[in-house]
Amino acid sequence: MPKKDDFDLQEFLPYLLNQAAEASSMAFQKIYKSRYGMLRTEWRVLFHLGIYGRMTANEIGRRSNMHKTKISRAVAKLEERRFLTRERSAGDRRQEMLELTQAGRTAYRELREVAMAYDDELAAQFSPQEQRVLRAALKKLAQTGRAGGPYL
Amino acid sequence: MPKKDDFDLQEFLPYLLNQAAEASSMAFQKIYKSRYGMLRTEWRVLFHLGIYGRMTANEIGRRSNMHKTKISRAVAKLEERRFLTRERSAGDRRQEMLELTQAGRTAYRELREVAMAYDDELAAQFSPQEQRVLRAALKKLAQTGRAGGPYL
DNA sequence: TCTTGTTAGTTACAAAATCAACTGTTAGCA
Protein backbone atom coordinates (compact mmCIF):
# COMPACT_ATOMS: atom_id res chain seq x y z
CA MET A 1 0.00 0.00 0.00
CA PRO A 2 1.51 3.29 -1.08
CA LYS A 3 2.34 5.59 1.80
CA LYS A 4 -0.34 8.22 2.09
CA ASP A 5 0.98 11.74 2.13
CA ASP A 6 0.36 13.68 5.31
CA PHE A 7 -0.19 17.10 3.78
CA ASP A 8 -3.79 18.08 4.27
CA LEU A 9 -5.13 20.06 1.36
CA GLN A 10 -8.32 20.81 3.25
CA GLU A 11 -6.29 22.73 5.80
CA PHE A 12 -4.29 24.78 3.32
CA LEU A 13 -5.66 28.26 3.77
CA PRO A 14 -5.59 29.53 0.17
CA TYR A 15 -7.41 26.37 -0.91
CA LEU A 16 -9.83 26.38 1.98
CA LEU A 17 -10.59 30.04 1.48
CA ASN A 18 -11.29 29.47 -2.17
CA GLN A 19 -13.64 26.61 -1.45
CA ALA A 20 -15.51 28.65 1.11
CA ALA A 21 -15.63 31.70 -1.14
CA GLU A 22 -16.93 29.80 -4.13
CA ALA A 23 -19.51 27.84 -2.23
CA SER A 24 -20.84 30.86 -0.42
CA SER A 25 -20.93 32.99 -3.57
CA MET A 26 -23.03 30.52 -5.51
CA ALA A 27 -26.43 31.22 -4.08
CA PHE A 28 -25.94 34.94 -4.34
CA GLN A 29 -24.62 34.66 -7.86
CA LYS A 30 -27.71 32.77 -8.94
CA ILE A 31 -29.79 35.73 -7.93
CA TYR A 32 -27.94 38.62 -9.50
CA LYS A 33 -27.33 36.54 -12.59
CA SER A 34 -30.85 35.29 -13.13
CA ARG A 35 -32.61 38.39 -11.95
CA TYR A 36 -30.42 41.06 -13.50
CA GLY A 37 -28.14 39.18 -15.87
CA MET A 38 -25.20 40.60 -14.01
CA LEU A 39 -21.63 39.47 -13.67
CA ARG A 40 -19.67 39.50 -10.45
CA THR A 41 -17.80 42.63 -11.49
CA GLU A 42 -21.08 44.32 -12.29
CA TRP A 43 -22.80 43.87 -8.97
CA ARG A 44 -19.61 44.95 -7.29
CA VAL A 45 -19.52 48.21 -9.20
CA LEU A 46 -23.23 48.66 -8.55
CA PHE A 47 -22.69 48.15 -4.84
CA HIS A 48 -19.77 50.52 -4.64
CA LEU A 49 -21.82 53.27 -6.19
CA GLY A 50 -24.88 52.35 -4.16
CA ILE A 51 -22.99 52.39 -0.90
CA TYR A 52 -20.51 55.20 -1.35
CA GLY A 53 -22.28 57.36 -3.88
CA ARG A 54 -20.60 59.11 -6.82
CA MET A 55 -17.07 58.04 -7.53
CA THR A 56 -14.67 57.39 -10.38
CA ALA A 57 -13.77 54.02 -11.85
CA ASN A 58 -10.32 54.49 -10.45
CA GLU A 59 -11.57 54.80 -6.92
CA ILE A 60 -13.71 51.70 -7.31
CA GLY A 61 -10.56 49.95 -8.35
CA ARG A 62 -8.65 51.08 -5.31
CA ARG A 63 -11.42 50.05 -2.97
CA SER A 64 -12.37 46.77 -4.53
CA ASN A 65 -9.03 45.68 -5.79
CA MET A 66 -10.41 44.87 -9.23
CA HIS A 67 -8.39 45.56 -12.35
CA LYS A 68 -9.33 48.66 -14.30
CA THR A 69 -10.21 46.74 -17.47
CA LYS A 70 -12.76 44.69 -15.57
CA ILE A 71 -14.24 47.85 -14.14
CA SER A 72 -14.26 49.59 -17.49
CA ARG A 73 -16.27 46.78 -19.01
CA ALA A 74 -18.59 46.47 -16.06
CA VAL A 75 -19.27 50.21 -16.19
CA ALA A 76 -20.01 50.00 -19.90
CA LYS A 77 -22.51 47.21 -19.29
CA LEU A 78 -24.21 49.02 -16.44
CA GLU A 79 -24.44 52.17 -18.50
CA GLU A 80 -25.95 50.24 -21.38
CA ARG A 81 -28.61 48.98 -19.01
CA ARG A 82 -29.17 52.51 -17.77
CA PHE A 83 -28.09 51.67 -14.24
CA LEU A 84 -25.53 54.45 -14.13
CA THR A 85 -24.46 57.64 -15.85
CA ARG A 86 -20.98 58.99 -16.47
CA GLU A 87 -19.95 62.58 -16.35
CA ARG A 88 -16.51 63.74 -17.28
CA SER A 89 -14.91 65.62 -14.42
CA ALA A 90 -14.49 69.32 -14.95
CA GLY A 91 -11.35 69.45 -12.85
CA ASP A 92 -9.55 66.51 -14.40
CA ARG A 93 -10.99 65.58 -17.75
CA ARG A 94 -9.32 62.18 -17.79
CA GLN A 95 -11.67 60.86 -15.17
CA GLU A 96 -15.40 60.34 -15.18
CA MET A 97 -17.73 60.58 -12.25
CA LEU A 98 -20.06 57.61 -12.09
CA GLU A 99 -23.45 57.76 -10.50
CA LEU A 100 -26.39 55.39 -10.27
CA THR A 101 -29.61 56.26 -12.03
CA GLN A 102 -32.95 55.77 -10.37
CA ALA A 103 -33.14 52.30 -11.91
CA GLY A 104 -29.63 51.57 -10.69
CA ARG A 105 -30.51 52.59 -7.16
CA THR A 106 -33.59 50.41 -7.24
CA ALA A 107 -31.60 47.42 -8.42
CA TYR A 108 -29.00 48.11 -5.78
CA ARG A 109 -31.56 48.30 -3.00
CA GLU A 110 -33.14 45.05 -4.07
CA LEU A 111 -29.86 43.24 -4.26
CA ARG A 112 -28.77 44.74 -0.99
CA GLU A 113 -31.79 43.21 0.71
CA VAL A 114 -30.92 39.86 -0.77
CA ALA A 115 -27.32 40.23 0.31
CA MET A 116 -28.21 41.17 3.85
CA ALA A 117 -30.63 38.30 4.24
CA TYR A 118 -28.13 35.90 2.77
CA ASP A 119 -25.33 37.12 4.96
CA ASP A 120 -27.53 36.66 7.99
CA GLU A 121 -28.24 33.11 6.94
CA LEU A 122 -24.57 32.37 6.50
CA ALA A 123 -23.63 34.00 9.76
CA ALA A 124 -26.38 32.17 11.64
CA GLN A 125 -24.22 29.08 11.53
CA PHE A 126 -21.83 30.69 13.98
CA SER A 127 -21.85 32.12 17.44
CA PRO A 128 -21.35 35.88 17.78
CA GLN A 129 -17.87 35.14 19.09
CA GLU A 130 -17.05 32.94 16.12
CA GLN A 131 -18.39 35.55 13.76
CA ARG A 132 -16.14 38.19 15.19
CA VAL A 133 -13.09 35.97 14.95
CA LEU A 134 -13.98 34.88 11.44
CA ARG A 135 -14.57 38.36 10.05
CA ALA A 136 -11.50 39.79 11.72
CA ALA A 137 -9.36 36.97 10.40
CA LEU A 138 -10.73 37.35 6.89
CA LYS A 139 -9.99 41.06 6.93
CA LYS A 140 -6.45 40.37 7.98
CA LEU A 141 -6.06 37.75 5.27
CA ALA A 142 -7.49 40.13 2.70
CA GLN A 143 -4.54 42.39 3.49
CA THR A 144 -2.04 39.70 2.54
CA GLY A 145 0.55 41.04 0.18
CA ARG A 146 -0.39 44.67 0.71
CA ALA A 147 1.55 47.38 2.42
CA GLY A 148 1.10 46.91 6.11
CA GLY A 149 0.36 43.23 5.70
CA PRO A 150 2.82 40.35 5.42
CA TYR A 151 4.55 39.06 2.29
CA LEU A 152 5.63 42.15 0.52
CA MET B 1 -24.63 65.71 1.37
CA PRO B 2 -26.08 62.46 0.05
CA LYS B 3 -26.98 60.01 2.79
CA LYS B 4 -24.28 57.38 2.99
CA ASP B 5 -25.64 53.89 2.75
CA ASP B 6 -25.14 51.77 5.82
CA PHE B 7 -24.60 48.42 4.14
CA ASP B 8 -21.01 47.40 4.68
CA LEU B 9 -19.58 45.56 1.72
CA GLN B 10 -16.49 44.68 3.70
CA GLU B 11 -18.64 42.65 6.05
CA PHE B 12 -20.55 40.75 3.40
CA LEU B 13 -19.20 37.25 3.70
CA PRO B 14 -19.14 36.18 0.04
CA TYR B 15 -17.27 39.37 -0.80
CA LEU B 16 -14.97 39.21 2.18
CA LEU B 17 -14.20 35.58 1.55
CA ASN B 18 -13.34 36.35 -2.03
CA GLN B 19 -11.02 39.16 -1.08
CA ALA B 20 -9.28 36.99 1.48
CA ALA B 21 -9.05 34.06 -0.91
CA GLU B 22 -7.61 36.11 -3.73
CA ALA B 23 -5.13 38.00 -1.64
CA SER B 24 -3.89 34.89 0.09
CA SER B 25 -3.64 32.91 -3.15
CA MET B 26 -1.47 35.49 -4.88
CA ALA B 27 1.89 34.71 -3.37
CA PHE B 28 1.40 31.00 -3.87
CA GLN B 29 0.17 31.48 -7.41
CA LYS B 30 3.27 33.45 -8.29
CA ILE B 31 5.36 30.44 -7.38
CA TYR B 32 3.54 27.65 -9.16
CA LYS B 33 3.02 29.89 -12.14
CA SER B 34 6.54 31.20 -12.52
CA ARG B 35 8.30 28.04 -11.45
CA TYR B 36 6.15 25.46 -13.25
CA GLY B 37 3.94 27.46 -15.56
CA MET B 38 0.96 25.91 -13.85
CA LEU B 39 -2.63 27.02 -13.56
CA ARG B 40 -4.70 26.76 -10.42
CA THR B 41 -6.50 23.68 -11.66
CA GLU B 42 -3.20 22.08 -12.47
CA TRP B 43 -1.57 22.35 -9.09
CA ARG B 44 -4.80 21.14 -7.57
CA VAL B 45 -4.79 18.01 -9.66
CA LEU B 46 -1.10 17.56 -8.93
CA PHE B 47 -1.75 17.84 -5.22
CA HIS B 48 -4.64 15.44 -5.25
CA LEU B 49 -2.51 12.80 -6.89
CA GLY B 50 0.47 13.63 -4.71
CA ILE B 51 -1.50 13.38 -1.52
CA TYR B 52 -3.93 10.57 -2.20
CA GLY B 53 -2.05 8.57 -4.81
CA ARG B 54 -3.62 6.97 -7.90
CA MET B 55 -7.13 8.05 -8.63
CA THR B 56 -9.46 8.83 -11.50
CA ALA B 57 -10.37 12.27 -12.81
CA ASN B 58 -13.83 11.69 -11.53
CA GLU B 59 -12.69 11.18 -7.99
CA ILE B 60 -10.58 14.32 -8.15
CA GLY B 61 -13.72 16.12 -9.16
CA ARG B 62 -15.70 14.79 -6.26
CA ARG B 63 -13.03 15.70 -3.77
CA SER B 64 -12.08 19.10 -5.15
CA ASN B 65 -15.39 20.19 -6.41
CA MET B 66 -13.94 21.23 -9.76
CA HIS B 67 -15.88 20.68 -12.94
CA LYS B 68 -14.84 17.72 -15.03
CA THR B 69 -13.89 19.81 -18.04
CA LYS B 70 -11.42 21.77 -15.97
CA ILE B 71 -9.93 18.56 -14.70
CA SER B 72 -9.81 17.05 -18.15
CA ARG B 73 -7.79 19.98 -19.42
CA ALA B 74 -5.53 20.10 -16.40
CA VAL B 75 -4.82 16.40 -16.74
CA ALA B 76 -3.98 16.85 -20.42
CA LYS B 77 -1.54 19.63 -19.58
CA LEU B 78 0.10 17.67 -16.80
CA GLU B 79 0.42 14.64 -19.03
CA GLU B 80 1.98 16.76 -21.75
CA ARG B 81 4.55 17.91 -19.24
CA ARG B 82 5.14 14.33 -18.19
CA PHE B 83 3.96 14.93 -14.65
CA LEU B 84 1.44 12.12 -14.78
CA THR B 85 0.45 9.02 -16.71
CA ARG B 86 -2.99 7.67 -17.49
CA GLU B 87 -3.98 4.06 -17.60
CA ARG B 88 -7.38 2.89 -18.68
CA SER B 89 -9.02 0.85 -15.95
CA ALA B 90 -9.38 -2.85 -16.68
CA GLY B 91 -12.57 -3.13 -14.68
CA ASP B 92 -14.36 -0.13 -16.14
CA ARG B 93 -12.86 0.97 -19.39
CA ARG B 94 -14.55 4.36 -19.30
CA GLN B 95 -12.30 5.58 -16.56
CA GLU B 96 -8.58 6.15 -16.43
CA MET B 97 -6.33 5.81 -13.45
CA LEU B 98 -4.04 8.78 -13.07
CA GLU B 99 -0.68 8.58 -11.38
CA LEU B 100 2.20 10.98 -10.93
CA THR B 101 5.47 10.26 -12.66
CA GLN B 102 8.76 10.68 -10.88
CA ALA B 103 8.94 14.24 -12.20
CA GLY B 104 5.40 14.85 -11.04
CA ARG B 105 6.17 13.63 -7.56
CA THR B 106 9.22 15.85 -7.41
CA ALA B 107 7.23 18.88 -8.47
CA TYR B 108 4.56 18.00 -5.96
CA ARG B 109 7.03 17.67 -3.12
CA GLU B 110 8.62 20.98 -3.94
CA LEU B 111 5.31 22.78 -4.12
CA ARG B 112 4.14 21.09 -0.98
CA GLU B 113 7.08 22.53 0.89
CA VAL B 114 6.23 25.96 -0.40
CA ALA B 115 2.59 25.49 0.52
CA MET B 116 3.37 24.36 4.03
CA ALA B 117 5.75 27.22 4.69
CA TYR B 118 3.29 29.68 3.26
CA ASP B 119 0.41 28.33 5.26
CA ASP B 120 2.50 28.63 8.39
CA GLU B 121 3.21 32.22 7.58
CA LEU B 122 -0.44 32.99 7.03
CA ALA B 123 -1.50 31.18 10.16
CA ALA B 124 1.16 32.90 12.25
CA GLN B 125 -1.02 35.98 12.22
CA PHE B 126 -3.50 34.23 14.47
CA SER B 127 -3.62 32.63 17.85
CA PRO B 128 -4.15 28.84 17.97
CA GLN B 129 -7.68 29.52 19.15
CA GLU B 130 -8.36 31.88 16.28
CA GLN B 131 -6.91 29.41 13.83
CA ARG B 132 -9.24 26.69 15.01
CA VAL B 133 -12.27 28.92 14.77
CA LEU B 134 -11.22 30.20 11.36
CA ARG B 135 -10.58 26.81 9.81
CA ALA B 136 -13.72 25.29 11.28
CA ALA B 137 -15.80 28.19 10.02
CA LEU B 138 -14.29 27.99 6.55
CA LYS B 139 -15.02 24.29 6.36
CA LYS B 140 -18.60 24.92 7.29
CA LEU B 141 -18.88 27.70 4.72
CA ALA B 142 -17.34 25.45 2.09
CA GLN B 143 -20.33 23.15 2.61
CA THR B 144 -22.77 25.91 1.70
CA GLY B 145 -25.26 24.71 -0.82
CA ARG B 146 -24.34 21.04 -0.44
CA ALA B 147 -26.31 18.24 1.05
CA GLY B 148 -26.00 18.53 4.80
CA GLY B 149 -25.31 22.23 4.58
CA PRO B 150 -27.75 25.10 4.37
CA TYR B 151 -29.37 26.55 1.22
CA LEU B 152 -30.35 23.52 -0.73
C1' DT C 1 -30.20 -9.59 -26.92
C1' DC C 2 -32.21 -5.20 -27.44
C1' DT C 3 -33.49 -0.97 -25.57
C1' DT C 4 -33.06 2.79 -22.47
C1' DG C 5 -30.64 5.30 -19.22
C1' DT C 6 -26.43 6.53 -16.90
C1' DT C 7 -21.59 7.45 -16.40
C1' DA C 8 -16.37 8.90 -17.57
C1' DG C 9 -14.19 11.77 -20.10
C1' DT C 10 -13.48 14.88 -24.29
C1' DT C 11 -14.43 18.45 -27.54
C1' DA C 12 -16.47 22.61 -29.68
C1' DC C 13 -18.14 26.94 -29.10
C1' DA C 14 -19.39 31.00 -26.41
C1' DA C 15 -18.42 33.96 -22.48
C1' DA C 16 -15.21 36.13 -19.61
C1' DA C 17 -10.63 37.28 -17.61
C1' DT C 18 -5.97 38.72 -18.45
C1' DC C 19 -2.32 41.37 -20.53
C1' DA C 20 -0.38 44.76 -23.53
C1' DA C 21 -0.84 48.47 -26.20
C1' DC C 22 -3.37 52.50 -27.12
C1' DT C 23 -5.83 57.56 -26.64
C1' DG C 24 -6.40 61.61 -24.45
C1' DT C 25 -5.20 64.44 -20.48
C1' DT C 26 -2.55 66.32 -16.74
C1' DA C 27 1.80 67.53 -14.27
C1' DG C 28 6.56 68.73 -13.74
C1' DC C 29 10.16 71.07 -15.26
C1' DA C 30 13.86 72.83 -18.31
Added chain:
DNA sequence: TGCTAACAGTTGATTTTGTAACTAACAAGA
Protein backbone atom coordinates in the same frame (compact mmCIF):
# COMPACT_ATOMS: atom_id res chain seq x y z
C1' DT D 1 6.40 77.12 -24.20
C1' DG D 2 7.81 72.47 -25.27
C1' DC D 3 9.26 68.12 -23.69
C1' DT D 4 8.73 63.96 -20.97
C1' DA D 5 6.55 61.12 -17.76
C1' DA D 6 2.55 59.67 -15.43
C1' DC D 7 -2.28 58.76 -15.18
C1' DA D 8 -7.58 57.55 -16.34
C1' DG D 9 -9.80 54.85 -19.04
C1' DT D 10 -10.49 51.98 -23.36
C1' DT D 11 -9.60 48.55 -26.78
C1' DG D 12 -7.80 44.35 -29.03
C1' DA D 13 -5.45 39.96 -28.85
C1' DT D 14 -4.70 35.90 -26.20
C1' DT D 15 -5.80 32.75 -22.55
C1' DT D 16 -8.91 30.57 -19.54
C1' DT D 17 -13.39 29.29 -18.14
C1' DG D 18 -18.15 27.74 -18.68
C1' DT D 19 -21.88 25.36 -21.20
C1' DA D 20 -23.58 21.90 -24.13
C1' DA D 21 -23.19 18.46 -26.93
C1' DC D 22 -20.72 14.52 -27.92
C1' DT D 23 -18.31 9.52 -27.81
C1' DA D 24 -17.55 5.36 -25.72
C1' DA D 25 -18.54 2.18 -22.17
C1' DC D 26 -21.41 0.08 -18.79
C1' DA D 27 -25.91 -1.45 -16.47
C1' DA D 28 -30.33 -3.21 -15.90
C1' DG D 29 -34.56 -4.73 -17.19
C1' DA D 30 -37.98 -6.40 -20.84
